[in-house]
Amino acid sequence: MSLSAKESPLNAELDLLAAVYCRPNEFHQLTPSIFSLQLTPLTKLIVDTGSGNADSASLLSISSTETSREDSESFKKLLEKKVEELKRQREHDEEPIWYDLCSFAVESFAERLTCAKNDTTNDQKNAAKVNQDKLKRIILLFDHMRDRSGYLRKLEEMCDSLSIFGQVYFLGREIRSCLEGSCSHITEFLRLLRTTCMDVDSMGRPCKERMMQILHESEVDERTFDSFTVLDGLSPADFLAHLGSLCIDPELFCLNTRSHAL
Numbered sequence: 080m081s082l083s084a085k086e087s088p089l090n091a092e093l094d095l096l097a098a099v100y101c102r103p104n105e106f107h108q109l110t111p112s113i114f115s116l117q118l119t120p121l122t123k124l125i126v127d128t129g130s131g132n133a134d135s136a137s138l139l140s141i142s143s144t145e146t147s148r149e150d151s152e153s154f155k156k157l158l159e160k161k162v163e164e165l166k167r168q169r170e171h172d173e174e175p176i177w178y179d180l181c182s183f184a185v186e187s188f189a190e191r192l193t194c195a196k197n198d199t200t201n202d203q204k205n206a207a208k209v210n211q212d213k214l215k216r217i218i219l220l221f222d223h224m225r226d227r228s229g230y231l232r233k234l235e236e237m238c239d240s241l242s243i244f245g246q247v248y249f250l251g252r253e254i255r256s257c258l259e260g261s262c263s264h265i266t267e268f269l270r271l272l273r274t275t276c277m278d279v280d281s282m283g284r285p286c287k288e289r290m291m292q293i294l295h296e297s298e299v300d301e302r303t304f305d306s307f308t309v310l311d312g313l314s315p316a317d318f319l320a321h322l323g324s325l326c327i328d329p330e331l332f333c334l335n336t337r338s339h340a341l
Contacts, residue, residue: 088173089128089175089177093177095178096178096181100116105117112128113125113127113128114128116184118184118185121144122145123143125140126139139155139159139162141154158180158184161180161183161184212262212263213261213262214259214260214298214301215265215296215299216258216259216303217257217269217293218255218258218294218296219255219292219294220292223254223290225278229278230278233275234247234277238268239307241265242261243260243264243265243307244260244305244306245258245259245304247308248310249311249313257303257304257327258304259302259303259304262298272291273288275287275288294332294333295332
């Protein structure tokens with residue numbers, strides 16, 4: 080005696096799906112042969128089981144607002160291949176394939192979302208790293224250096240440890256500097272200047288840098304300097320000529336170009 084429609088393998092399979100995927104709005108039987116499965120709150124799989132046997136043609140569709148059309152189409156093709164694989168495995172029996180297909184769909188889509196999220200995170204990290212590794216130039220104005228030799232020694236040590244190159248200029252009573260390094264290293268350099276005892280106060284006690292100002296900062300395409308050097312006793316004319324030889328605009332060293340206290 081043949082199975083009744085209610086006892087058919089397809090109906091039993093649909094009952095199983097309804098029991099397993101029982102969260103609100105997760106599984107819906109739309110017609111006797113068509114059902115929908117919510118893979119995520121934003122993605123729905125619709126399956127047409129045909130007549131219910133393994134040889135029947137199936138129709139799959141994906142509705143998603145969290146993946147692109149191309150990604151949805153790619154996932155649909157993956158499921159179509161899985162349907163054909165399951166059909167081949169069960170070509171000699173009438174065991175339905177839809178529970179196995181849905182299990183595969185849920186797991187595969189979750190993996191795809193995880194991979195896409197990781198790719199996005201990696202892209203963001205790579206973009207941040209690229210920005211941090213861009214070459215940056217800063218021009219500084221120092222108010223004073225009471226312990227000149229000690230200050231310059233610490234300054235050079237900091238620059239060496241961070242692969243920052245440049246020059247310090249003593250122009251009469253004014254002290255200025257032009258330094259270049261990666262954005263991340265320049266940021267760390269400026270942090271160290273604010274937190275390290277660089278000089279001594281009027282009583283000879285160690286003190287941190289609080290009066291240094293940034294006159295200019297910008298990204299540059301290539302390095303101008305390949306070492307850390309100190310130039311002393313330059314006349315205004317010599318200083319301008321030196322900047323000209325380095326192709327650096329002298330106006331960048333003017334206090335009114337851009338300044339702020341650290």
